[in-house]
Amino acid sequence: MTRGTARSGNTAVPRSVDVARLAGVSQKTVSRVFNDEQYVSADVRRRVLEAAEELGYRRNNAARALASGRTRSIGVVTLGTALYGPASLLMGVERVVRDTGYALRVVNTMEGDTAGVTGAVSSLLDQGVDGIVISEPIDEASAEGDASFRIDVPVLVLGAPLPVTAPRALTAGGGADLMANSAIEHLLELGHLTVHHLAGPQRWYAARDRLEGWRAALTAHGKAVPSVVEGDWSAASGYRAGRELAEDFDVTAVFAANDDMAIGLIRALTEAGRRVPEDVSVVGFDDIPVAAYVTPPLTTVRQPFDAVAQEGLKRLVHAIENPHADPLPTSDPPIDLIIRASTAPPPSRTTPANVAGIPPLVHSGARTIRRSRTEARPPTADPHR
Amino acid sequence: MTRGTARSGNTAVPRSVDVARLAGVSQKTVSRVFNDEQYVSADVRRRVLEAAEELGYRRNNAARALASGRTRSIGVVTLGTALYGPASLLMGVERVVRDTGYALRVVNTMEGDTAGVTGAVSSLLDQGVDGIVISEPIDEASAEGDASFRIDVPVLVLGAPLPVTAPRALTAGGGADLMANSAIEHLLELGHLTVHHLAGPQRWYAARDRLEGWRAALTAHGKAVPSVVEGDWSAASGYRAGRELAEDFDVTAVFAANDDMAIGLIRALTEAGRRVPEDVSVVGFDDIPVAAYVTPPLTTVRQPFDAVAQEGLKRLVHAIENPHADPLPTSDPPIDLIIRASTAPPPSRTTPANVAGIPPLVHSGARTIRRSRTEARPPTADPHR
DNA sequence: ATGAAAGCGCTAACAC
DNA sequence: GTGTTAGCGCTTTCAT
Numbered sequence: 144m145t146r147g148t149a150r151s152g153n154t155a156v157p158r159s160v161d162v163a164r165l166a167g168v169s170q171k172t173v174s175r176v177f178n179d180e181q182y183v184s185a186d187v188r189r190r191v192l193e194a195a196e197e198l199g200y201r202r203n204n205a206a207r208a209l210a211s212g213r214t215r216s217i218g219v220v221t222l223g224t225a226l227y228g229p230a231s232l233l234m235g236v237e238r239v240v241r242d243t244g245y246a247l248r249v250v251n252t253m254e255g256d257t258a259g260v261t262g263a264v265s266s267l268l269d270q271g272v273d274g275i276v277i278s279e280p281i282d283e284a285s286a287e288g289d290a291s292f293r294i295d296v297p298v299l300v301l302g303a304p305l306p307v308t309a310p311r312a313l314t315a316g317g318g319a320d321l322m323a324n325s326a327i328e329h330l331l332e333l334g335h336l337t338v339h340h341l342a343g344p345q346r347w348y349a350a351r352d353r354l355e356g357w358r359a360a361l362t363a364h365g366k367a368v369p370s371v372v373e374g375d376w377s378a379a380s381g382y383r384a385g386r387e388l389a390e391d392f393d394v395t396a397v398f399a400a401n402d403d404m405a406i407g408l409i410r411a412l413t414e415a416g417r418r419v420p421e422d423v424s425v426v427g428f429d430d431i432p433v434a435a436y437v438t439p440p441l442t443t444v445r446q447p448f449d450a451v452a453q454e455g456l457k458r459l460v461h462a463i464e465n466p467h468a469d470p471l472p473t474s475d476p477p478i479d480l481i482i483r484a485s486t487a488p489p490p491s492r493t494t495p496a497n498v499a500g501i502p503p504l505v506h507s508g509a510r511t512i513r514r515s516r517t518e519a520r521p522p523t524a525d526p527h528r
Numbered sequence: 529m530t531r532g533t534a535r536s537g538n539t540a541v542p543r544s545v546d547v548a549r550l551a552g553v554s555q556k557t558v559s560r561v562f563n564d565e566q567y568v569s570a571d572v573r574r575r576v577l578e579a580a581e582e583l584g585y586r587r588n589n590a591a592r593a594l595a596s597g598r599t600r601s602i603g604v605v606t607l608g609t610a611l612y613g614p615a616s617l618l619m620g621v622e623r624v625v626r627d628t629g630y631a632l633r634v635v636n637t638m639e640g641d642t643a644g645v646t647g648a649v650s651s652l653l654d655q656g657v658d659g660i661v662i663s664e665p666i667d668e669a670s671a672e673g674d675a676s677f678r679i680d681v682p683v684l685v686l687g688a689p690l691p692v693t694a695p696r697a698l699t700a701g702g703g704a705d706l707m708a709n710s711a712i713e714h715l716l717e718l719g720h721l722t723v724h725h726l727a728g729p730q731r732w733y734a735a736r737d738r739l740e741g742w743r744a745a746l747t748a749h750g751k752a753v754p755s756v757v758e759g760d761w762s763a764a765s766g767y768r769a770g771r772e773l774a775e776d777f778d779v780t781a782v783f784a785a786n787d788d789m790a791i792g793l794i795r796a797l798t799e800a801g802r803r804v805p806e807d808v809s810v811v812g813f814d815d816i817p818v819a820a821y822v823t824p825p826l827t828t829v830r831q832p833f834d835a836v837a838q839e840g841l842k843r844l845v846h847a848i849e850n851p852h853a854d855p856l857p858t859s860d861p862p863i864d865l866i867i868r869a870s871t872a873p874p875p876s877r878t879t880p881a882n883v884a885g886i887p888p889l890v891h892s893g894a895r896t897i898r899r900s901r902t903e904a905r906p907p908t909a910d911p912h913r
Numbered sequence: 914a915t916g917a918a919a920g921c922g923c924t925a926a927c928a929c
Numbered sequence: 930g931t932g933t934t935a936g937c938g939c940t941t942t943c944a945t
Contacts, residue, residue, distance in 0.1 A: 156680075158938055169916045174940065182914050199677055204656040205593035206938035209921050214590065216633075216655070223619075225817075230615050234608075237636040246655045248601075249634045251622040270601070270631045271589040292584055378821040403818055410821040432610075433788055436763040436795040438823045543922055554932045559924065567930050591922035594937045 157198035166194035177202055208271060216246035217459070218267030220260055221278040223253065226376055227401070227431050228349065228446065232278045232301055232316075235452025243460050248272055252280075259283040260306050265292060272296060274463045276456070280306040281346045297462035299455050303348035311462060313470055315455030319349055319428075322444045323356025325480045325512060326398050326426045328364075329442070334488045335396040335424065337366045341384050341408055342373045343400035353400045353428065369393075374400070378407035385411025388423075395423055395489040402427035402434050402443055409439070409485065420487035430481055440483035450476035480512040542583040551579035562587055593656065601631040602844070603652030605645055606663040608638065611761055612786070612816050613734065613831065617663045617686055617701075620837025628845050633657055637665075644668040645691050650677060657681060659848045661840070665691040666731045682847035684840050688733035696847060698855055700840030704734055704813075707829045708741025710865045710897060711783050711811045713749075714827070719873045720781040720809065722751045726769050726793055727758045728785035738785045738813065754778075759785070763792035770796025773808075780808055780874040787812035787819050787828055794824070794870065805872035815866055825868035835861035865897040 155161075159177075163170040168187055175183050176191040183191075194200075208214045217240055221233050233249070240247050248270055250263040258265075260280045267275055275294070278301045294309040302316040330338045340357045343350030354371065361368050372387060374380030381404030388394050389412050399405035405427030409419050417423050419439055427434060430445035458471040544562075548555040553572055560568050561576040568576075579585075593599045602625055606618050618634070625632050633655055635648040643650075645665045652660055660679070663686045679694040687701040715723045725742045728735030739756065746753050757772060759765030766789030773779050774797050784790035790812030794804050802808050804824055812819060815830035843856040 160938080170939085171916060171941095172914090175915085178940085184914065187914085201654055201677075203594070203938050204654060205590045205599060206921090207940075208590035209588070209594050209923080210938080210940035212921075212940095225616065225619055231610065234610055234636065237634065238638070241635070246651070247634050249622065249632050250626070251619065253623070266631075269586055269589060292586075378818045382821055406818045407821040410823065410825075413823060433763045433791045433818065433822075436767055436792040437818075438795065438798060440795075545922080555922090556924085556932060557930090560931085563924085569930065572930085588922050591937090592924075594939080595922080595924040597924095597937075 157195075157200045158203070159200070161198055162191060162194045162200045165198065166190045214246075214271040214273055215244065216248050216272050217274045217276060217456075217463075218248040218250065218264075218270065218272035219276045219278060220250050220252060220263040220267065220280070222251070222281060227403070227429050228302075228448070229279050231446075231448035232452055235449045236276055236278070236301075236456060238449075239453050239456040243456065245273070245460070264294065264298075264307060268292070268294065268296075274299070274459050276301060276459065277303075277306060279303060279347070279349060281344075281348070282306075297459055299459040301451060301455055311466075313455065313458050313462060315458070315473065316446075316451035317348070317352065318475060319352040319446075320356030320359060322428070322446070322478045322480075323353045323398065324360045325478065326428070326442075326444050327357055327360035329480060329482065329512070330396045330398070330424055330426060330486060331360075331364055331366065333396075333424065333486060336489070337361060337369060338396045338398050339369045339388060339394050340371050341381060341388075341397055341399040341404050342371050343404070344375050345373060350400055357398055374404045374407075376401055376403060378403045378410075380404060381407025382411045384408060386415065388412070389415035389417050396425075396486075397423060398426045398428075400428055402429045402431045402441060405441055405443070405485070406437055409437075409441075420485050422490055424486040424489070426486060430479075434481075435483060439485045442483045442486040443481050445479040445481055447476040447478065477513050482510040482512065542585045543588070544585070546583055547576060547579045547585045550583065551575045599631075599656040599658055600629065601633050601657050602659045602661060602841075602848075603633040603635065603649075603655065603657035604661045604663060605635050605637060605648040605652065605665070607636070607666060612788070612814050613687075613833070614664050616831075616833035617837055620834045621661055621663070621686075621841060623834075624838050624841040628841065630658070630845070649679065649683075649692060653677070653679065653681075659684070659844050661686060661844065662688075662691065664688060664732070664734055666729075666733070667691075682844055684844040686836060686840055696851075698840065698843050698847060700843070700858065701831075701836035702733070702737065703860060704737040704831075705741030705744060707813070707831070707863045707865075708738045708783065709745045710863065711813070711827075711829050712742055712745035714865060714867065714897070715781045715783070715809055715811060715871060716745075716749055716751065718781075718809065718871060721874070722746060722754060723781045723783050724754050724773060724779050725756050726766060726773075726782055726784040726789050727756050728789070729760050730758060735785055738783075742783055759789045759792075761786055761788060763788045763795075765789060766792025767796045769793060771800065773797070774800035774802050781810075781871075782808060783811045783813075785813055787814045787816045787826060790826055790828070790870070791822055794822070794826075805870050807875055809871040809874070811871060815864075819866075820868060824870045827868045827871040828866050830864040830866055832861040832863065867895040867897065 159173040160170045163173045172187060173191050176188050219236055221229050223229055237247055248267060250266055252260055252263045260277060264275060274296050275298045280303050297311040298309040299313045305312050327338050340354060342354045345351055358368055372384040374384050385408040399408055405425050409425055412419055412423055419425055427441045427443035430443045434441040434443050454474060461471045544558040545555045548558045557572060558576050561573050604621055606614050608614055622632055633652060635651055637645055637648045645662060645668060649660060659681050660683045665688050682696040683694040684698045690697050712723050725739060727739045730736055743753055757769040759769050770793040784793055790810050794810055797804055797808050804810055812826045812828035815828045819826040819828050839859060846856050
């Protein structure tokens with residue numbers, strides 16, 4: 144391939160000089176037009192645009208980045224797009240990033256990845272990004288924050304505290320402990336003596352956070368804190384946990400750390416002859432799209448993924464574009480507890496079990512309890528949906 | 529900000545010249561070391577690496593791209609990471625891309641997006657990519673393939689025919705018609721007189737493909753082709769469709785175009801008093817992670833997302849790196865039909881309905897029927913999982 | 914309102 | 930094996 148000529152085929156890729164020549168202006172003027180700078184006469188602008196159109200001109204982004212020192216792209220480190228939480232967060236981020244005019248570079252850290260978050264961040268830095276989003280990082284096998292390199296672009300961490308040392312760091316999301324709280328209170332209000340917990344993998348901050356919220360809520364209400372069963376977010380692990388829990392007849396309510404595990408759990412309980420919600424109530428976490436349609440429709444906590452992504456990115460972009468300004472303030476979005484048919488009062492010890500039957504048509508009558516994070520207790524219970 | 533000095537703080541970002549100076553070699557030698565070129569003595573290589581380490585040197589990717597004409601990145605156009613199919617494909621692509629040494633740029637086209645796939649491709653071209661992956665594109669409102677610009681990088685389309693005109697195009701995946709076929713044959717073998725179809729949104733190629741497969745399979749077996757109900761992939765739309773279908777007592781088997789709709793459908797049937805699978809059999813599509821754990825466990829078609837992504841990308845990278853060679857041959861991966869508990873023989877007209885009960889512990893005994901695309905009919909039915 | 918000149922930090926080609 | 934010289938196609942600075 145000869146330098147500076149055709150890239151493929153027989154037509155050369157046009158450069159700004161070519162456009163300038165055709166429009167009869169200087170190269171710099173072409174640059175001005177494409178950067179929407181002022182001081183370009185309407186006539187010149189039109190001529191330049193026409194010439195560019197005719198040649199099929201596209202600015203070379205590498206040259207732009209090299210000359211300006213800005214790549215106009217944001218890197219995202221995400222873990223397992225297969226999971227609803229991370230996937231939703233990624234979607235939210237993508238949506239917002241586009242509106243800001245930045246491009247998105249994505250690196251996926253799989254669990255069990257040797258390089259981990261540190262490696263992913265490093266690779267983004269190599270690629271050249273103006274800012275970084277780290278979505279739901281998990282604890283690394285190696286020591287945390289041992290990155291031996293400097294991160295001098297702003298970093299936004301979603302749903303966890305900072306996993307790496309970065310001078311210009313921001314966080315958004317998280318606070319699942321408070322969300323867990325509303326789930327537990329709902330179950331206690333129904334009359335359950337305590338609530339068991341099917342936890343997520345404890346390397347995930349989100350999982351630990353939910354567990355802490357569960358424990359704190361029980362303790363605050365003076366209830367016993369049963370031992371914890373740990374899953375791996377999958378329905379399969381929920382199913383396995385369910386087989387264990389089904390044997391313990393003291394279990395009347397379970398708070399699962401996500402909906403998938405809740406569904407597996409319910410399956411196992413059902414197969415063991417323990418009816419949900421008559422014998423055991425189950426609350427999930429996430430409100431995945433099918434949650435309202437499984438049997439029984441799932442009571443669950445809905446996370447405000449979109450709001451978190453949007454709010455966090457607004458702050459990240461602000462930090463990128465105003466390196467010396469103070470970061471924008473945080474504003475945690477409210478959380479919803481969606482009450483459907485998988486929760487009910489505990490079985491009364493005197494009444495015998497009814498004939499098993501299809502749970503009634505309850506999901507259309509789902510209730511939502513919204514609570515903002517700044518309130519201590521939720522005063523409202525507004526029905527919607 | 530002064531040119532060529534500190535980017536932030538008081539320490540300048542080191543360049544290859546700085547490394548060269550410190551190591552006592554020429555700048556070009558540093559470049560050689562970092563590009564793993566040959567003809568660098570072990571001693572020099574070590575000194576350069578040490579110097580780089582000490583300074584915290586990182587190659588500037590923009591400069592690299594500008595000088596070499598290659599960006600070493602691949603762009604992905606994906607539609608709605610919220611859906612299991614596109615999300616799985618994206619995950620697969622990410623996994624493979626990393627191993628190839630390319631970076632990933634992602635653009636998400638939401639449904640109802642004005643710019644659509646064409647706009648997304650254009651934005652990737654602006655960003656500068658060496659190749660493009662278009663994952664499950666849908667039909668655009670505007671005329672197809674009307675892109676007024678040239679796409680002179682290789683393009684890989686996943687799960688659909690080419691939505692844009694590109695000289696160097698490849699495709700992978702797709703062929704859902706054949707997959708639909710195995711689902712239909714399973715139901716017919718159980719004794720159903722025909723199979724209804726709950727289709728996906730017909731703007732999606734994948735949805736049309738499944739519909740065609742369904743229609744073709746019924747026709748091939750001389751069965752009646754009932755009218756189609758169309759959903760939007762969501763469980764909610766499956767539920768709405770289910771309320772309609774529940775009223776038609778001729779419906780004994782339904783093939784849903786994805787698992788989410790199947791779950792919504794089952795919910796609606798159940799609420800209407802039609803038992804699954806005793807009264808109505810339901811087959812889904814995708815084998816989402818919870819499919820084995822909903823009630824009843826879902827019989828479904830599993831798509832080989834990972835294999836498709838891997839195979840497609842291998843060919844894309846080959847096309848990028850060997851512009852003038854012939855494209856690598858295609859090799860369609862096999863498809864699995866996972867038989868669980870949502871399918872059964874049709875109700876015999878003489879036997880009255882049994883008392884509704886919990887479906888038995890069947891999902892652990894799931895059967896898998898695998899068929900490769902080159903065979904006309906599946907000869908094997910090997911149990912696994 | 915427009916242009917000329919000087920880099921941005923690297924890789925490519927060729928010399929030694 | 931290693932160094933020298935020219936760009937890559939833009940943006941920046943400064944002149945007009």
